Amino acid sequence: MPFLPRIPSFLRNLTRRRxxxxxxxxxxxxxxxxxxxxxxxxxxxxxxxxxxxLVAFGGxxxxxxxxREVRLGRFLExxxxxxxxxxxxxxxxxxxxLTVALVLALGIGSTALMFTIVNSVLLEGPPYPEADRLFMxxxxxxxxxxxxxxxxxxxxxKKQTELFETFSGYMGNGFTLTGIxxxxxxxGQQVTPSLFQTLGTNAALGRVFLDSEGEVxxxxxxxxxxALWRDKFGLRSDVLGKPVVLNGEPYIIVGVMPETxxxxxTDAKLWVPAALDGPLFQQHPNAHFLRVIxxxxxxxxxxxxxxxxxxxxxxxDPPDDNTIRRYYAVSLKEFTTGQLRNPLLVLLCAVAxxxxxxxxxxxxxxxxxxxxxxxxxxxxxAMGASRQRLIAQLLMExxxxxxxxxxxxxxxxxxxxxxxxxxxxxxxxxxxxxxxxRTALCFVFLTSAASGVLFGLGPAFTASRTSFxxxxxxxxxxxxxxxxxxxxxxxxxxxxxxxxxxxxxxALMMRSFIALTCVDPGFRPENxxxxxxxxxxxxxxxAGAIMRFYQNALDKIRTLPGAQAVGVVTHLPFGGNxxxxxxxxxxxxxxxxxxxxAQMRPASPGYFSALGIPLKQGHDFSExxxxxxxxxxxxxxxxxxxxxxxxxxxxxxxxxxxxxLSIVAVSGNIKxxxxxxxxxxxxxxxxxxxxxxxxxxxxxxxTFVVRSANPASTAxxxxxxxxxxxxxxVVKIATMQSLINETIAQPRxxxxxxxxxxxxxxxxxxxxxxxxxxxxxxxRYKEIGIRIALGATRRNILQLILARTLKLTAAGIVxxxxxxxxxxxxxxxxxxxxxxxxxxxxxxxPACLIAIALLAGYLPARRATRVDPVTSLRYE
Amino acid sequence: MPLQIIYMSNRDDEFxxxxxxxxxxxxxxxxxxxxxxxxxxxxxxxxxxxKGTFDVKPGSLFPALHRMEExxxxxxxxxxxxxxxxxxxxxxxxxxRRQLETETEDWQRISLAIGSALRAS
Numbered sequence: 002m003p004f005l006p007r008i009p010s011f012l013r014n015l016t017r018r019r020x021x022x023x024x025x026x027x028x029x030x031x032x033x034x035x036x037x038x039x040x041x042x043x044x045x046x047x048x049x050x051x052x053x054x055l056v057a058f059g060g061x062x063x064x065x066x067x068x069r070e071v072r073l074g075r076f077l078e079x080x081x082x083x084x085x086x087x088x089x090x091x092x093x094x095x096x097x098x099l100t101v102a103l104v105l106a107l108g109i110g111s112t113a114l115m116f117t118i119v120n121s122v123l124l125e126g127p128p129y130p131e132a133d134r135l136f137m138x139x140x141x142x143x144x145x146x147x148x149x150x151x152x153x154x155x156x157x158x159k160k161q162t163e164l165f166e167t168f169s170g171y172m173g174n175g176f177t178l179t180g181i182x183x184x185x186x187x188x189g190q191q192v193t194p195s196l197f198q199t200l201g202t203n204a205a206l207g208r209v210f211l212d213s214e215g216e217v218x219x220x221x222x223x224x225x226x227x228a229l230w231r232d233k234f235g236l237r238s239d240v241l242g243k244p245v246v247l248n249g250e251p252y253i254i255v256g257v258m259p260e261t262x263x264x265x266x267t268d269a270k271l272w273v274p275a276a277l278d279g280p281l282f283q284q285h286p287n288a289h290f291l292r293v294i295x296x297x298x299x300x301x302x303x304x305x306x307x308x309x310x311x312x313x314x315x316x317x318d319p320p321d322d323n324t325i326r327r328y329y330a331v332s333l334k335e336f337t338t339g340q341l342r343n344p345l346l347v348l349l350c351a352v353a354x355x356x357x358x359x360x361x362x363x364x365x366x367x368x369x370x371x372x373x374x375x376x377x378x379x380x381x382x383a384m385g386a387s388r389q390r391l392i393a394q395l396l397m398e399x400x401x402x403x404x405x406x407x408x409x410x411x412x413x414x415x416x417x418x419x420x421x422x423x424x425x426x427x428x429x430x431x432x433x434x435x436x437x438x439r440t441a442l443c444f445v446f447l448t449s450a451a452s453g454v455l456f457g458l459g460p461a462f463t464a465s466r467t468s469f470x471x472x473x474x475x476x477x478x479x480x481x482x483x484x485x486x487x488x489x490x491x492x493x494x495x496x497x498x499x500x501x502x503x504x505x506x507x508a509l510m511m512r513s514f515i516a517l518t519c520v521d522p523g524f525r526p527e528n529x530x531x532x533x534x535x536x537x538x539x540x541x542x543x544a545g546a547i548m549r550f551y552q553n554a555l556d557k558i559r560t561l562p563g564a565q566a567v568g569v570v571t572h573l574p575f576g577g578n579x580x581x582x583x584x585x586x587x588x589x590x591x592x593x594x595x596x597x598x599a600q601m602r603p604a605s606p607g608y609f610s611a612l613g614i615p616l617k618q619g620h621d622f623s624e625x626x627x628x629x630x631x632x633x634x635x636x637x638x639x640x641x642x643x644x645x646x647x648x649x650x651x652x653x654x655x656x657x658x659x660x661x662l663s664i665v666a667v668s669g670n671i672k673x674x675x676x677x678x679x680x681x682x683x684x685x686x687x688x689x690x691x692x693x694x695x696x697x698x699x700x701x702x703x704t705f706v707v708r709s710a711n712p713a714s715t716a717x718x719x720x721x722x723x724x725x726x727x728x729x730x731v732v733k734i735a736t737m738q739s740l741i742n743e744t745i746a747q748p749r750x751x752x753x754x755x756x757x758x759x760x761x762x763x764x765x766x767x768x769x770x771x772x773x774x775x776x777x778x779x780x781r782y783k784e785i786g787i788r789i790a791l792g793a794t795r796r797n798i799l800q801l802i803l804a805r806t807l808k809l810t811a812a813g814i815v816x817x818x819x820x821x822x823x824x825x826x827x828x829x830x831x832x833x834x835x836x837x838x839x840x841x842x843x844x845x846x847p848a849c850l851i852a853i854a855l856l857a858g859y860l861p862a863r864r865a866t867r868v869d870p871v872t873s874l875r876y877e
Numbered sequence: 878m879p880l881q882i883i884y885m886s887n888r889d890d891e892f893x894x895x896x897x898x899x900x901x902x903x904x905x906x907x908x909x910x911x912x913x914x915x916x917x918x919x920x921x922x923x924x925x926x927x928k929g930t931f932d933v934k935p936g937s938l939f940p941a942l943h944r945m946e947e948x949x950x951x952x953x954x955x956x957x958x959x960x961x962x963x964x965x966x967x968x969x970x971x972x973x974r975r976q977l978e979t980e981t982e983d984w985q986r987i988s989l990a991i992g993s994a995l996r997a998s
Contacts, residue, residue, distance in 0.1 A: 006949040006972070025943075027955075028916065028965045032935060035917045035962055057934075064936045071940045073947050 011073040025068060029061055079390075083397040090398060097370060098402065101363050104768075105406025105452060107761055108352075108359025110413025113437075113445045115352040117418060119345050120444075121435040126334040128261060128434055130201040131296075134166075135333035136306060138293040140326045143595055145581065148326070149289040152282035155193075157317045158293070164309055166298045169196040170291035175702065176271060177537050177731050180246045181233050186535065186731035187270035189247075194274050199296045200264055206230075207241045207256030210274050220276040223252040227260040229270040247273070249539020265292070267433055285698070294333060306330050325594040338431060343830045344751045350827075351506060351758045354499045356448065358765045361492045361499075364456035365769055367399065368485055368492075369776060371460040392461045399457025407449030411437075414445070425750045459488060489776070493769045494813045500759075500766035501817025501850055502824060507759035508842040509828055509835065514752040516834025517745055522574065523671030523680065525613030529737035530712050531573060532705045532719040534730050544693035547700060551688060554705065554726055555605055561718045563711040568608025569688060572601070573704040574673045575740040580699060584684065586644060587654035587661060599640055599682040600673065601657060603691050603700060609635075609668060611706040612737070619651050619666025626687040632662035633687060640682035641667045657684065658692050675744060677833045712736060748833075767857045774806050775861040785865050786873025795866040802865050806858030807851070814847050814854075901941050903984055904931060906950065906969065906977040913968035915958060916942060942967055950976050 014021055033054050040050035058064065069075065091098040126132045138158070140148040150158070150170060159168045171192040178185045194210035203209060204224060213219050223245060225234070234240045240254050252273065263269055275291070276282070282290070297306060307330055314328035331339075371378075378391055386394075415437060425432050534554070541547045551569065559567045572578045583596035591597050606622040609615075617638060626633050634655060641650045654661040670680035691700055705723075709715035720732045742749075778785070785798060793801075825837040835842075908914065908922040919942070920933050945951045950973035958964040969977065 007947055010947040024965075025939075027963070029935075029939070031958075031962060031964045032916045035915065035958060035964060038960060038962070039917070059934055059936050064939050067936055067940045068943050071944045 007073055014072050014074045015077065021072075025065055029058075029064065033058055033061075079393075080397065083394050084401065086394065087398040087401045091401060094370075097366065098405075101366055101402050102405040102409060104359050104362050104366075104765060105403065105449075106409030106413055107765075108356040109407055109410030109445060109448050109452065110417065111352045111758055111761065112356045112448055113410055113414035113441060114417045114421075115345075115349045116444050117414060117437050117441040118421075118432065118435045119349050120438070120440055122338050122431045123342055123345060124440075125434075127337055129333075132333060134297040134299070134301075135199070136165075136295055136297060136303075136330045137333055137336050138295065138310065138328060138330055140289075140328055142324070142326050142598075144598055150291045150293050151285075151287045151289050152277045152291065153286045154317070155291050155293060156277060158313070161313060161317055162295070164297055164301050164306055165295035167195045167199040168293070168295040169193045169199045170275065170293050171196055171265065172275065172290045172292065173265075173269075175535050176247045176273075177249075177535055177729075178229075178233065178245060178247055178271075179249070179537075179729060184729050184731050185233065186733065187229060188268045189271040189273065190265065190269050191275035192272050193277070193291075196264075196272075196294070199294055201296070202259070202262055202264075204256035205259040205262075206238060207254070209256055210272075214274045215276055217276045217279045220274040220279065221250065221252050222255045222274065223247065224256040224258060224272045225254060226258055226263070226270045226272075230257045246539075247271075249537040261434075263433070281698075284694070303330070303332065324596075341429075341431060343827075344747075347506065347828060347831065348751060348754055348758075351503055351755050354503045355758050355762050355765075356452065358496050358499050358503075358762050358769075360452045360455050361496045362765045362769050363402075363452070364459055365489055365492045365496075365772055367456055367460040368489055369772060371395070372485060395461035396454075396457050399453050399461070403449045403453025403457070406452075407445055410449065411442075411445050414441075421754075425746075429747055429750060489773050490809065493773050493809055494816070496766045496769040497810050497813025497850070497854070498817040498820065500762045501814050501846065502821045503755075503759050503762045504846050504850065505818070505821035505825065505842060506828060507755045508846050509825060509832060509837065509839060510748075510752050510755050512835050512839060512842055513832040514745075514748050517676055517748055520672065520676040520834070522676065522741060523614065523669050524574070526737035526741055528709055528712050529612060530707050530709055530715045530719060531576070531735050531737060531740070532707075532716075532723060533573070533576065533733040533735070534703050534705070534723050536701045536703065536730065538701075540727065540729060541701070544691075544696035544700075547696050548689065550726065551605075551703060554703070554723060557722050557726065558705055558707060558719065559607075561707065561709075561715060561722065563709045563715050563718075564707050565710060566607055566611040566708040568611035568706045569605040570608050570612075570704050570706060571603045571688070571700055571702055572673075573706065573740075574612070574671055575737070575744055576704060577674075578702065579674060582657050584655050584657040587656075589644075597644075599636075599657075599684045602683055602685045603688045603695075604685050605688050608685075608706060611708045612671075613708065614671055615669040617667045617669055618649060619664075621666065622685075622687045627689045630690070632656075632660045632690055633665045634662040635666040635668050635685040636664055637668045637670050637680065637683040637685075639670050639680050640684065643682055655684065657686075658695065660692075662686060662690075676741070706737075748831075751831075763853065767853060770806065770810060770854050770857040771860065773809065774802065774858045775864075777805060778802060778861045778865045781865075782868060782873050785868045786870040789868060790870035790874075798866045798868075799859075799862050802862035803855055803858055806854055806862070809858075810851065810854035814850050818843065818847060899980070901933065901937060902945060903977070903980045904933070905938075905941055905945065906973060906980065909951065909967055909969050909973070910977060913954075913956075913966040915956075915964035915966050917964075919967065945973070949973075 033051070036054035036057065037047070037051045040053050041047060045053060055061075072078075127135065129135060138150070139146075140150070140154075142148055149172075155170045162168055169192065171190045174189055174191050176187045176189045178187050192210075194212050194215045197203065197209035205227065207224075209224065210222065214222055225240070230236060230240065240257065243254050244251050245254060246252070258272075310328050310330050314326075317328075318324070381391060381394075382388075418435060418437065422432055422435070536547055536550060541550060555567065555569055558564065561567075572580050580601045581598055582601045583598045585591070586597065604622070606624055606626070609621050616635070619635070622633065622635070636650055636655075644650065645653065650664045650667060653664050655664065656662060668683075668685065671683075672678065673681060673683075688700065705719060707715055707719060716734045716736075720734055723730055723732050785801075788798065788801075822838065822843070829837050904923050904927070905919060908919050908926065914922055916935070916938060920935075920938055923931050923933050942951065942953075946953050946967070949970055951967045952970050952973075953965050953967050955963060956966045
């Protein structure tokens with residue numbers, strides 16, 4: 002039948018319902034009137050005639066209902082009715098509705114939150130156009146991985162590569178910005194001019210670098226980050242062309258990047274050109290400064306890239322260079338998020354479990370409710386509601402709940418994301434890019450819909466299958482009891498099993514985190530305050546000036562009240578800096594094609610006692626170890642063991658520069674940048690004996706280390722002392738402990754997250770157990786009454802119910818343990834210090850779960866012991 | 878005893894429903910072919926033209942009239958009845974006449990076919 006002519010009727014039925022109804026009523030009454038008149042003509046008196054007419058008519062309301070039944074838009078109208086009715090029913094039992102909505106919101110919200118993070122960090126990748134074409138190049142040496150490029154190597158590759166459309170390098174650098182308010186320290190990047198083309202990002206204001214600005218003389222230009230522009234220049238658009246002073250040298254501002262641009266990480270505040278023909282790179286042609294990133298030509302696959310990188314790698318090295326190394330490519334995405342993938346996927350699984358537990362819980366609640374509503378359903382059916390209609394009605398209620406749950410869940414996700422950014426963004430920079438987008442919204446909608454159907458369908462079918470006669474007679478237990486009971490038990494079993502897996506995972510991660518915090522860093526970080534001071538070129542042009550500042554500051558700081566031990570180092574553990582260098586051993590040349598390498602630590606006398614690094618053999622540097630005295634060095638145990646496993650290294654000679662240094666002591670190993678890494682081989686040299694070119698190059702960043710009886714006052718004294726010597730120096734104060742804590746922020750963060758999810762899961766599982774046991778007690782009310790009447794003690798009853806609880810949960814726990822045993826291998830990469838089958842975890846978690854389950858069962862069990870046999874027998 | 882046409886709203890029995898509904902539709906259209914009638918009029922007219930075979934009860938008549946009106950086969954207007962009562966008069970629309978024609982043809986074809994089927998031995 003044609004559709005178009007029906008539209009007016011359809012709209013009229015929906016919008017002018019009252020008029021349509023009135024019309025129908027009029028028509029019906031007119032029919033009855035006419036019919037009455039006819040009967041009167043046939044000779045009946047009016048009352049009888051009317052009665053006869055009405056009888057012949059056959060039920061005014063039924064006829065009207067039949068008309069309504071065929072009206073257009075009837076389907077929508079019915080759903081609308083269902084919807085209003087669902088709201089009314091749900092409002093009538095607010096506790097139930099609220100519980101269901103909250104449980105769902107928790108499940109959906111947590112899942113949406115984790116999905117948003119996974120989506121933006123892992124699925125979307127770095128925020129640059131066609132980011133899948135961005136690859137980084139690295140070198141692997143026999144003794145070291147992740148080695149960056151020297152200027153020389155970079156230029157050679159850039160000249161010869163045929164795979165990359167653009168090829169760029171960058172290196173981090175600290176900059177002291179002076180001339181605008183207080184001097185400020187900014188972390189920045191020296192980049193080859195093409196970096197911005199490689200990334201495919203343009204400046205928000207002004208321009209990016211020109212190719213010519215990668216040459217000495219033209220390289221005094223700077224691009225600001227949005228944050229720096231805001232903080233230091235108040236977002237003024239006239240900054241372009243303005244001069245600024247960085248590390249004592251004048252630069253001209255040529256551009257400002259967009260707010261979202263934060264390559265290579267969030268703390269990058271400015272970018273300046275790296276002039277590869279400049280003194281820094283020319284004087285150290287073989288120093289591995291540059292990280293390399295390139296944009297592949299369209300269509301180059303990663304496999305092809307690696308093959309050609311292998312080939313080109315052999316061609317690029319000059320023939321006289323016999324270093325053993327391999328070049329390799331890593332996608333930018335892999336580089337930035339590779340180590341986040343496993344923890345994030347584990348967390349995503351955790352929330353998926355949580356969502357399933359929430360659904361099982363809600364299904365259980367709905368089932369209990371459907372059970373309680375059997376008489377209602379029976380009456381509806383008796384009044385003529387079809388089974389479809391009853392199911393539709395119950396599904397509508399589930400849909401309304403899912404909608405409310407989904408909306409609340411979305412709110413939880415939005416709020417949770419802000420909270421996570423607030424606490425985690427500093428240490429997990431990738432979080433900054435996480436936002437709730439269309440994909441995430443679709444995800445929330447789908448999970449809500451799916452969970453709505455999941456938990457709504459089962460109970461709806463069970464409830465609508467009720468035998469109505471039985472329901473009305475009040476003997477429903479025998480009719481739907483067994484099927485529904487089985488469903489409830491399966492649901493609780495699933496909840497407990499899922500919760501066990503989650504808790505095992507959580508416990509493993511917590512144990513691993515505790516193991517991490519218990520790692521001995523090799524020194525005593527308590528009561529140690531550090532002050533980082535960067536010396537700028539304009540005020541400290543040569544090694545002499547730097548050395549004078551070093552000595553003055555050290556002397557002043559030694560006299561600070563409360564200072565027990567004072568030292569200086571250029572590369573502080575957990576300070577974020579490292580200086581790897583090659584070295585030689587007198588009389589022991591390295592095998593061909595390789596070099597001996599170690600981490601260099603220029604330090605002052607007193608540094609070992611200030612930081613609490615034990616000296617295993619020999620003695621500390623002394624004040625007399627200066628530029629005129631013979632060179633000395635202290636090596637750590639790792640180095641000593643590597644090169645002199647069976648003899649004392651004391652008195653042996655090594656060199657990393659021109660002069661031979663004799664080893665005067667062996668220090669204990671320390672962790673330098675990560676608690677979960679092994680200790681590197683280290684060489685400490687006296688700062689005062691550093692060659693002049695090394696001082697001006699690597700010795701400008703001094704960190705004063707003070708072991709203090711009163712760290713709080715020392716912190717401010719330290720800043721004051723250094724600023725009194727030179728007010729232009731930017732001083733960064735930190736306690737050693739806080740520096741260490743920053744490096745474990747990420748594991749702490751994920752441990753917290755999984756902890757929170759596990760607590761949710763545990764709560765929900767408890768709720769499930771409680772619900773089922775409470776229901777069981779009501780069901781067996783009569784039986785318990787009889788038992789008590791026959792002389793069962795409170796203790797017997799308690800035992801009876803608790804045994805039931807135990808039986809219910811034990812199966813779930815066992816299943817959960819078995820699943821966890823196999824699943825825990827996925828945690829392998831993110832666990833530290835414990836095995837994935839950590840026995841303590843696998844014993845403690847089930848014990849804990851049983852205790853909690855018994856607690857959940859105890860409340861209803863106690864109620865069972867108070868059953869009055871007389872009332873109970875009258876029950877039902 | 879006249880046959881009662883009961884419009885079946887029970888969708889489980891769709892075949893019967895369709896058949897009966899089709900018959901009822903045809904009868905209503907035919908009843909209205911001559912002149913506009915109100916509901917009771919339609920019912921009496923059907924009774925009259927089927928020589929008392931069909932007695933259409935309001936429970937079937939009203940849904941049928943409303944459905945056909947929504948399908949634009951019928952047009953309804955309030956008017957005065959024979960004894961000055963207000964009543965809703967239904968008349969055929971152009972689409973309704975066309976529908977009557979097609980349904981008449983269909984019915985004749987079906988009844989011929991069934992008739993010959995029943996005569997066959």
